[in-house]
Amino acid sequence: xxxxxxxxxxxxxxxxNLRLWxxxxxxxxxxxxxxxxxxxxxxxxxxxxxxLERLPPFFIDGSEPGHLLGTDSLxxxxxxxxxxxxxxxxxxxxxxAFSTGIFGSTLGLIAGYYGGxxxxxxxxxxxxxxxxxPVLFAVLLVAVIGTGLTSVIFAIALIDWTRFAxxxxxxxxxxxxxxxxxxxxxxxxxxxxxxxSEILPNVLPSIIALLALEMGIAVIVEAILSxxxxxxxxxxxxxxxxxxxxxxxxxxxxxxxxFPLIALFLTVxxxxxxxxxxxxxxxPVLK
Amino acid sequence: xxxxxxxxxxxxxxIKGLHLSFPDRAHRPLxxxxxxxEVLKGLTLDLPEGRITGIVGESGSGKSTLGRVLVRLLAPxxxxxxxxxxxxxxxxxxxxxxxxRDLQMIFQDPMSSLNPxxxxxxxxxxxxxxxxxxGTRADALKALEKVGLPESFADRYPHxxxxxxxxxxxxxxxxxxxxxxILADEIVSGLDVSSQAQVLSLLKTLAKDMGLTVAFxxxxxxxxxxxxxxxxxxxxxxxxxxGPVQTVFEHPKSDITKALLGAIPRPEIDxxxxx
Numbered sequence: 001x002x003x004x005x006x007x008x009x010x011x012x013x014x015x016x017n018l019r020l021w022x023x024x025x026x027x028x029x030x031x032x033x034x035x036x037x038x039x040x041x042x043x044x045x046x047x048x049x050x051x052l053e054r055l056p057p058f059f060i061d062g063s064e065p066g067h068l069l070g071t072d073s074l075x076x077x078x079x080x081x082x083x084x085x086x087x088x089x090x091x092x093x094x095x096x097a098f099s100t101g102i103f104g105s106t107l108g109l110i111a112g113y114y115g116g117x118x119x120x121x122x123x124x125x126x127x128x129x130x131x132x133x134p135v136l137f138a139v140l141l142v143a144v145i146g147t148g149l150t151s152v153i154f155a156i157a158l159i160d161w162t163r164f165a166x167x168x169x170x171x172x173x174x175x176x177x178x179x180x181x182x183x184x185x186x187x188x189x190x191x192x193x194x195x196x197s198e199i200l201p202n203v204l205p206s207i208i209a210l211l212a213l214e215m216g217i218a219v220i221v222e223a224i225l226s227x228x229x230x231x232x233x234x235x236x237x238x239x240x241x242x243x244x245x246x247x248x249x250x251x252x253x254x255x256x257x258x259f260p261l262i263a264l265f266l267t268v269x270x271x272x273x274x275x276x277x278x279x280x281x282x283x284p285v286l287k
Numbered sequence: 288x289x290x291x292x293x294x295x296x297x298x299x300x301x302i303k304g305l306h307l308s309f310p311d312r313a314h315r316p317l318x319x320x321x322x323x324x325e326v327l328k329g330l331t332l333d334l335p336e337g338r339i340t341g342i343v344g345e346s347g348s349g350k351s352t353l354g355r356v357l358v359r360l361l362a363p364x365x366x367x368x369x370x371x372x373x374x375x376x377x378x379x380x381x382x383x384x385x386x387x388r389d390l391q392m393i394f395q396d397p398m399s400s401l402n403p404x405x406x407x408x409x410x411x412x413x414x415x416x417x418x419x420x421x422g423t424r425a426d427a428l429k430a431l432e433k434v435g436l437p438e439s440f441a442d443r444y445p446h447x448x449x450x451x452x453x454x455x456x457x458x459x460x461x462x463x464x465x466x467x468x469i470l471a472d473e474i475v476s477g478l479d480v481s482s483q484a485q486v487l488s489l490l491k492t493l494a495k496d497m498g499l500t501v502a503f504x505x506x507x508x509x510x511x512x513x514x515x516x517x518x519x520x521x522x523x524x525x526x527x528x529x530g531p532v533q534t535v536f537e538h539p540k541s542d543i544t545k546a547l548l549g550a551i552p553r554p555e556i557d558x559x560x561x562x
Contacts, residue, residue, distance in 0.1 A: 178399050178400075179394045179395075179396060179399040179400035180399065180400050180401060180402040180403075182360055182392075182394070182400070183392070183394060183400045183401075183460070184402075184413075185360065185380075185387075186358060186360070186387060186390070186391060186392045186414075187387070187413060187414030187417060187460070187464075188384055188387050188388065188414055188417040188418055189413075189414075189417060190384075191380075197413075198402055201402070201404035201405075202402070202403065202404055
């Protein structure tokens with residue numbers, strides 16, 4: 001009576017899937033470094049020692065054994081500052097990405113599902129928003145509401161919600177056409193219940209992928225705002241402020257700029273690759 | 288041959304002068320409203336209680352639209368749609384919701400009508416829970432058993448099932464609410480022939496056992512002949528033929544019915560095939 005065979009769903013991650021594992025490895029390293037920064041950092045990130053200024057990294061002659069990646073122009077340890085910088089980068093990326101994601105996805109779901117007047121208002125807002133150059137917008141916004149991490153996070157959410165709203169709106173519109181939405185109606189579901197328990201699970205993979213991407217973007221925006229001194233105070237170790245300070249000394253102490261730049265690059269790359277990988281991983285059909 | 292032997296059944300659905308049109312967005316002028324395409328042009332019909340009525344017609348004849356009006360996924364522009372003595376044509380969604388338990392539907396494409404993110408048992412149990420008619424895993428298992436699927440299917444996702452199995456889940460979801468009416472919209476058109484036969488005989492058995500009134504939409508008269516008691520033939524939004532299946536098949540009134548009957552593959556083997 002019962003036809004066809006059944007193969008169990010592969011639940012575990014594939015070991016070969018390097019596009020997922022490598023980014024995860026880097027992000028896990030960052031998280032451990034950030035959480036246990038006082039243990040891993042060889043020095044106080046704020047401690048200055050003008051006798052040891054601009055020491056090169058370990059593989060260049062003239063380096064000091066205690067300063068693996070050298071020191072900056074105030075004699076602060078680059079590696080320690082990078083490890084403490086990971087704290088700020090991760091904190092900003094997680095909080096900013098989730099606030100952006102929740103705000104933008106909610107508007108996208110409403111516009112895509114309820115359509116009509118809701119859709120017109122939200123879509124018009126998105127159009128207007130996207131006409132602003134984002135970096136300039138961020139700089140302006142932080143200049144107006146004041147500096148500090150909270151302002152940076154607020155600025156990211158307020159600027160980048162359109163990324164979520166656009167994608168999730170389109171996905172929701174596709175899902176709303178599916179027969180399972182009509183069958184939920186036939187089965188007595190209210191509009192809101194249909195949106196939350198039928199459609200949302202189907203757009204969730206896209207939201208997760210965008211969240212990972214947004215974390216990378218948040219790291220960049222924080223670095224940009226640090227670079228122009230609009231994030232937290234320049235004493236505090238952020239990758240952006242290190243890059244900014246290193247810029248002035250690039251000809252004779254390039255390591256101050258290069259190492260945080262590599263960390264920034266790897267982090268952003270990891271987040272966006274992870275986003276793509278996760279989307280595939282969470283799709284029960286494509287897998 | 289007339290149906291004198293069966294006593295007249297009271298109509299569960301009674302439809303009078305049903306009109307429905309859609310805006311034709313492709314021919315929308317620069318200014319003003321889009322012209323409307325009339326899909327249903329004043330249909331009047333009864334669906335007798337406890338019988339399986341086939342609705343047949345070519346694509347574009349309005350048969351699916353008629354079905355969607357019956358389960359009130361669409362609202363009529365004009366006319367009466369009386370279900371069990373109550374005009375449901377103009378009710379809003381809140382007023383319809385309590386009635387929907389009695390008006391269930393099985394969809395053409397079970398891949399699209401079963402949420403890919405939900406497990407089979409949850410798909411079946413959720414409507415039961417909404418109408419406070421159970422909704423536990425055990426209730427879902429009972430419904431699965433009725434459609435001939437083993438318990439082990441409860442924790443699978445729709446994409447892990449074959450087409451025939453998916454359509455059984457669709458049937459299980461519809462019957463789990465113990466409705467009075469089920470709309471089956473081209474439910475076997477995506478299945479292979481052996482699954483078709485299984486799903487059809489399952490539907491027939493369940494309908495007879497539960498005393499269901501069924502509207503069965505199909506473009507295939509051989510399926511209708513196998514399953515239905517009555518048949519309605521639609522063409523361009525109008526009824527061109529109707530009555531008990533045998534009567535319509537033996538004495539087709541319209542050319543459309545004759546053409547559709549002509550499309551049924553003949554069971555005789557033609558010698559010319561072997562030459």
